[in-house]
Amino acid sequence: DTGVSQDPRHKITKRGQNVTFRCDPISEHNRLYWYRQTLGQGPEFLTYFQNEAQLEKSRLLSDRFSAERPKGSFSTLEIQRTEQGDSAMYLCASSWGLAGPNTDTQYFGPGTRLTVL
Amino acid sequence: AQSVTQLDSQVPVFEEAPVELRCNYSSSVSVYLFWYVQYPNQGLQLLLKYLSGSTLVKGINGFEAEFNKSQTSFHLRKPSVHISDTAEYFCAVTLSGGYQKVTFGTGTKLQVIP
Numbered sequence: 596d597t598g599v600s601q602d603p604r605h606k607i608t609k610r611g612q613n614v615t616f617r618c619d620p621i622s623e624h625n626r627l628y629w630y631r632q633t634l635g636q637g638p639e640f641l642t643y644f645q646n647e648a649q650l651e652k653s654r655l656l657s658d659r660f661s662a663e664r665p666k667g668s669f670s671t672l673e674i675q676r677t678e679q680g681d682s683a684m685y686l687c688a689s690s691w692g693l694a695g696p697n698t699d700t701q702y703f704g705p706g707t708r709l710t711v712l
Numbered sequence: 713a714q715s716v717t718q719l720d721s722q723v724p725v726f727e728e729a730p731v732e733l734r735c736n737y738s739s740s741v742s743v744y745l746f747w748y749v750q751y752p753n754q755g756l757q758l759l760l761k762y763l764s765g766s767t768l769v770k771g772i773n774g775f776e777a778e779f780n781k782s783q784t785s786f787h788l789r790k791p792s793v794h795i796s797d798t799a800e801y802f803c804a805v806t807l808s809g810g811y812q813k814v815t816f817g818t819g820t821k822l823q824v825i826p
Contacts, residue, residue, distance in 0.1 A: 635819075
């Protein structure tokens with residue numbers, strides 16, 4: 596068990612560019628979550644997958660954001676036409692469970708810090 | 713919708729002293745409650761969670777929290793802190809029915825002073 600990994604750890608981009616982040620969850624986990632954390636705030640939920648199905652999506656996730664988990668393993672989060680307001684830490688978490696995921700213990704990755712210039 | 717308030721953004725405390733980090737939640741229905749810790753340059757790690765049963769929940773690293781339904785609180789405590797406890801602590805809440813997103817508080821930075 597190597598934990599949740601995220602790549603890259605840091606990304607600097609210019610406004611208007613597209614960026615893609617990758618998350619590799621703990622291998623046996625069936626659930627995967629994306630959060631965004633800005634300075635001085637707690638993580639804000641973005642989206643949730645159970646296996647390859649995206650079951651929940653926050654209103655924070657505008658049309659410029661898309662997430663996939665094609666084979667129920669790793670996930671990608673893409674931001675198109677980045678804006679300065681997208682600058683944040685993007686966190687991925689995973690969990691395993693059969694009952695409602697509310698009771699799961701989520702294991703977090705170290706995050707990807709995005710800076711949009 | 714549920715919400716959670718962490719009343720203190722920073723808490724300085726001397727090493728070996730006790731500490732309490734406060735968390736209050738708002739919800740009209742049953743909730744699950746969590747405390748996470750975030751060490752510098754690391755991901756969040758679960759300290760403890762309350763799902764049901766005993767209102768006193770013990771977690772890792774000597775931390776415990778007490779669920780108080782009447783006061784809608786879930787304060788985190790440790791009787792004697794160490795330098796290594798310096799970190800940011802997040803309280804989180806989710807509703808107990810169906811899938812509901814986890815809502816995090818704004819965090820409390822615990823600074824342990826040698």
